Amino acid sequence: MCLGVPGLIEEITGDSPLERLGKVRFGGIARLINLSLVPDAGVGDYVIVHVGIAISQIREEEAAQVFRDLEALDGPSGQE
Template sequence: MCLAIPGKIEHILNAVPMERTGTVSFGDIRKEINLAFVPEADVGDYVIVHAGFAISKINPTEARKIFQLLANDETDPPC
């Protein structure tokens, strides 16, 4: 099973189209993420990230709903 989570773009680090990267915030955690698949995404946008790559933009309201669901889920998922 694959897991992709939302994050907020804080900085664009490299704007070269096929090498585009940025700092993405996942709450208290910040990671450098490849943004090449979402050329329309900019600072302040929310993106869905999987394995270090932003794969699509997401509506801020939907991102907040996912953050709430993750914060409320304190159980381990079944394997």
């Protein structure tokens, strides 16, 4: 089983398709992610990231649903 997390592409660098990197934001955290497997993804697009590599592109609505699902798994606020 793998865990893929949605993130928003904020910036893209690299001219070569294999060296294409993006600054991807996951909530309050941004990381440099390899974008070579999603050549059509651009700034403002959402991607699913697994171990530092974007493995697919998704719609904003899908990303929002994943965020809601993850928040629901965390349980009610303030409960320990």
